[in-house]
Amino acid sequence: MTDLSVKYFNNAMAGAPQVSNAWGDLVNMLDAVLIHGFNLKAIDRLSFAEGLATATITTGHSYLKDQVVLIEGANESAYNGQFRVLAVTATTFSYAVTGTPASPATTATSLSAKVAPLGWEIAFATTHKRAYRSRHVQSPGNLLLIDDSLKGASYGTTWAKWANVGIVEDMADIGTIVGAQAPFDPSKPNQNWTQWEANQWGWHKWYHAQQGGYENYGDSGGGNRNWVLVGDDRLFFLFVTNAAGYNWYGRNFYCFGDLESFKPGDRYHTVLCADDRYWSINNQYSSYPGQYNGYGLTHSLDVGGKVILRNHTQVGNYVRWGVTSLNTNNGQQVCGRGNLPFPNGADYSLWLMPTYVRQEDGHLRGMMPGMYWMHQDRPYTDQTIVENVVGQSGRRFLLVRTQYSSEAEGAQVAFDITGPWR
Structure with a gap:
C-alpha cells in the first residue's frame, strides 16, 4: 500500500499560509500544515x-x-x-x-x-501559543510547546520576531508544564518561557523576522517569508527566512519530533533544533539574519540549539546532541558542502547517506528519519526532486538549500518524500 505519511509544503503552494512580520504568523502556519490543511x-x-x-x-x-x-x-x-x-x-x-x-x-x-496536513494534534492552545503533539500510537507523545506571541511590554512590534520553543513531557494546561522539559535550567525553571531578568526572554527560539545585530536592532521589514516544511506524523523539519526577498540563502533550519531510537522502549527520544540564543542588549551580536549558531542540522557534531528530552538512561535532565554521517575528511562535515565529486566517477551518481544522532556525551542515540546527508557540493538547485539515487530504488528526494556561513553561500539537505520513514 502506498505510504502517505510523508508530505512536504512550501510558501509558494496555492493557498499556503504565509509567514510574515507579525507575532503569531509562525503558529498560524503550523496550524495549517500540521493540523488543518x-x-x-x-x-x-x-x-x-x-x-x-x-x-x-x-x-x-x-x-x-x-x-x-x-x-x-x-x-x-x-x-x-x-x-x-x-x-x-x-x-x-x-x-x-x-x-x-x-x-x-x-x-x-x-x-x-x-x-492534507501531517495529522498532528493541538493538545493545548491560547492566542499565538500552542502545544503540538504527534497522534501516532508509537510516539511517546512529548509536546512541542511554542509561544509566538509578543514578548511583554518591553518588546515592540518593530523588534525581531521569534517563537520560544521547547520539548515538554506533559501539560496540565497551556501554562502549566508537567514532567521533563528541554531546554531547562533547574535554578531558573521558567527561563525559556518568561522574562526572567531584564533584556532576556527565553533562549531556544524559532525566528521569522530579524535583521543583523541585536534583537532590538530591527525586524527586517514587512512581506512574506520563504519557508519549506517536510515531515511525517512524528517528526518535521522547518526552514524559514527572516525577511521578505530572501530565498534559501536566508533560511533558518529547525526541527521537532521523534528520532528513530536505538534504545528499545525509549520514551524520551524527542528532539528539537532551534536557535540557542540568550539575548541581552550587550551580547550575542549576529552580523546577518539567519541561524545564529550551528546552522541547524547542516554541521556534523555541532550541538548548539539541539536538545533531546532525556538521555538514553531515561532519567535526569535533557542532553544536547549533534548529527553525524560518513566521515570523508576526518573533520567536521557540512551537509551539501562535501568533498566528494559530483557526479561520483565510479557510477556517475548522487550519493545520499543516513544521518545519525550523537548525544553530547558521545553515545549514538539513533537516526534522523527521512533526512539524508549529502557529501557532494550542492549538486542541484533549491527544492529539486531527484530519483534513481544509488541504493534507494523507488524513492524520491527533495533537496533543500539552507543558509551556511553567509547569505552568498549555502548548504543542501536531502529528504525522502516517498516514505515511510520508519
Missing part, C-alpha cells in the same frame, strides 16, 4: 474510470502532481480519504482508488478537496 476547494464532479478518480473543479484548483490531498463528502467511501495526485490539468486532478465506486460520486452535503 489548506487550499480548500469545492469539487463540482467526481467520477471513476479504470482505477482512477477524477475530480473536476471548473474554477481551477492549483493542486500539484504528487501532492497529497484529502477528499471528503462522497457517499461512496472509496472516493474519500488521503490520496496522492497522479495527474493534473487546469480544472481536474486524478488519483487512484480501490474498488469500483459508482460514477459519478454522490453526496449528502458537498464534495471537497484540500491539501
Whole structure:
C-alpha cells in the first residue's frame, strides 16, 4: 500500500499560509500544515474510470502532481480519504482508488478537496501559543510547546520576531508544564518561557523576522517569508527566512519530533533544533539574519540549539546532541558542502547517506528519519526532486538549500518524500 505519511509544503503552494512580520504568523502556519490543511476547494464532479478518480473543479484548483490531498463528502467511501495526485490539468486532478465506486460520486452535503496536513494534534492552545503533539500510537507523545506571541511590554512590534520553543513531557494546561522539559535550567525553571531578568526572554527560539545585530536592532521589514516544511506524523523539519526577498540563502533550519531510537522502549527520544540564543542588549551580536549558531542540522557534531528530552538512561535532565554521517575528511562535515565529486566517477551518481544522532556525551542515540546527508557540493538547485539515487530504488528526494556561513553561500539537505520513514 502506498505510504502517505510523508508530505512536504512550501510558501509558494496555492493557498499556503504565509509567514510574515507579525507575532503569531509562525503558529498560524503550523496550524495549517500540521493540523488543518489548506487550499480548500469545492469539487463540482467526481467520477471513476479504470482505477482512477477524477475530480473536476471548473474554477481551477492549483493542486500539484504528487501532492497529497484529502477528499471528503462522497457517499461512496472509496472516493474519500488521503490520496496522492497522479495527474493534473487546469480544472481536474486524478488519483487512484480501490474498488469500483459508482460514477459519478454522490453526496449528502458537498464534495471537497484540500491539501492534507501531517495529522498532528493541538493538545493545548491560547492566542499565538500552542502545544503540538504527534497522534501516532508509537510516539511517546512529548509536546512541542511554542509561544509566538509578543514578548511583554518591553518588546515592540518593530523588534525581531521569534517563537520560544521547547520539548515538554506533559501539560496540565497551556501554562502549566508537567514532567521533563528541554531546554531547562533547574535554578531558573521558567527561563525559556518568561522574562526572567531584564533584556532576556527565553533562549531556544524559532525566528521569522530579524535583521543583523541585536534583537532590538530591527525586524527586517514587512512581506512574506520563504519557508519549506517536510515531515511525517512524528517528526518535521522547518526552514524559514527572516525577511521578505530572501530565498534559501536566508533560511533558518529547525526541527521537532521523534528520532528513530536505538534504545528499545525509549520514551524520551524527542528532539528539537532551534536557535540557542540568550539575548541581552550587550551580547550575542549576529552580523546577518539567519541561524545564529550551528546552522541547524547542516554541521556534523555541532550541538548548539539541539536538545533531546532525556538521555538514553531515561532519567535526569535533557542532553544536547549533534548529527553525524560518513566521515570523508576526518573533520567536521557540512551537509551539501562535501568533498566528494559530483557526479561520483565510479557510477556517475548522487550519493545520499543516513544521518545519525550523537548525544553530547558521545553515545549514538539513533537516526534522523527521512533526512539524508549529502557529501557532494550542492549538486542541484533549491527544492529539486531527484530519483534513481544509488541504493534507494523507488524513492524520491527533495533537496533543500539552507543558509551556511553567509547569505552568498549555502548548504543542501536531502529528504525522502516517498516514505515511510520508519
